[in-house]
Amino acid sequence: AQKITQTQPGMFVQEKEAVTLDCTYDTSDQSYGLFWYKQPSSGEMIFLIYQGSYDEQNATEGRYSLNFQKARKSANLVISASQLGDSAMYFCAMTSAGKSTFGDGTTLTVKP
Amino acid sequence: GAVVSQHPSWVICKSGTSVKIECRSLDFQATTMFWYRQFPKQSLMLMATSNEGSKATYEQGVEKDKFLINHASLTLSTLTVTSAHPEDSSFYICSARDPRGAGNTIYFGEGSWLTVV
Numbered sequence: 182a183q184k185i186t187q188t189q190p191g192m193f194v195q196e197k198e199a200v201t202l203d204c205t206y207d208t209s210d211q212s213y214g215l216f217w218y219k220q221p222s223s224g225e226m227i228f229l230i231y232q233g234s235y236d237e238q239n240a241t242e243g244r245y246s247l248n249f250q251k252a253r254k255s256a257n258l259v260i261s262a263s264q265l266g267d268s269a270m271y272f273c274a275m276t277s278a279g280k281s282t283f284g285d286g287t288t289l290t291v292k293p
Numbered sequence: 294g295a296v297v298s299q300h301p302s303w304v305i306c307k308s309g310t311s312v313k314i315e316c317r318s319l320d321f322q323a324t325t326m327f328w329y330r331q332f333p334k335q336s337l338m339l340m341a342t343s344n345e346g347s348k349a350t351y352e353q354g355v356e357k358d359k360f361l362i363n364h365a366s367l368t369l370s371t372l373t374v375t376s377a378h379p380e381d382s383s384f385y386i387c388s389a390r391d392p393r394g395a396g397n398t399i400y401f402g403e404g405s406w407l408t409v410v
Contacts, residue, residue: 228400
C-alpha cells in the first residue's frame with residue numbers, strides 16, 4: 182500500500198525567508214512520481230513540481246525545489262524567498278501504478 | 294494553461310436533483326481519470342478511478358449508485374451526483390493521468406464546488 186505523510190499541519194514563515202515542507206512516502210513500487218500541489222483558498226489545485234523516482238537530480242521550478250532523498254523516502258518541498266501569495270495549503274502526492282495518494286496537507290502562512 | 298478542464302466551477306442545485314460535473318483532458322488522451330472529494334480543511338479523498346470504456350473502480354465506502362462515473366471517451370469523464378442532498382455539498386476535483394512519457398504525470402482539474410440546498 183502507498184502512503185504519504187505530511188507531519189506539519191501548519192507552518193508559519195516570514196516573508197522573503199525560505200521554508201521547507203516535509204513529506205515522507207512509503208511504497209514498494211520501484212517506479213513512482215512525487216508531486217507537490219498548492220491549494221489556495223479558492224480551492225483549485227495548482228501543480229508545483231514533479232520528481233521521478235529515477236531522477237538523480239533534485240527537481241527545481243523557479244522558487245520551488247524538491248529535496249529528494251530516496252533512501253529516506255522523503256520529498257520535502259523548499260520554497261525560497263516566500264511571498265504573501267504563497268499562503269495556502271500544500272499537498273504532497275505520489276503516483277504509482279496509475280494511482281495517486283495524497284498527504285493530509287500542510288497549511289503555510291506567510292507573515293509580512 | 295490548463296491541461297485538464299473541469300466544468301462547472303460552481304454549481305448550486307436543489308435537494309433531490311442530479312448534477313453532472315465534467316472533466317476533460319485538453320491536449321492528451323487520458324485512459325485513466327480520477328475523481329476526488331475534499332471536505333473542509335481535509336485532504337482529497339479518492340472516490341473512484343475512471344477507466345475509458347469500462348466501469349469505474351470505486352473506493353470503499355463510496356456509493357456507486359449515487360456517484361455515477363462515465364468515461365465514454367479518451368478526453369472526457371463525468372461525475373453525476375444523483376438525488377443530491379445537502380451532505381453531498383463539497384469540493385469535487387478530477388485528475389487525469391498523462392500516458393505519455395513515463396506515464397506518471399497527473400494533471401488536476403480546477404475543481405467544482407457543489408452546494409445542495
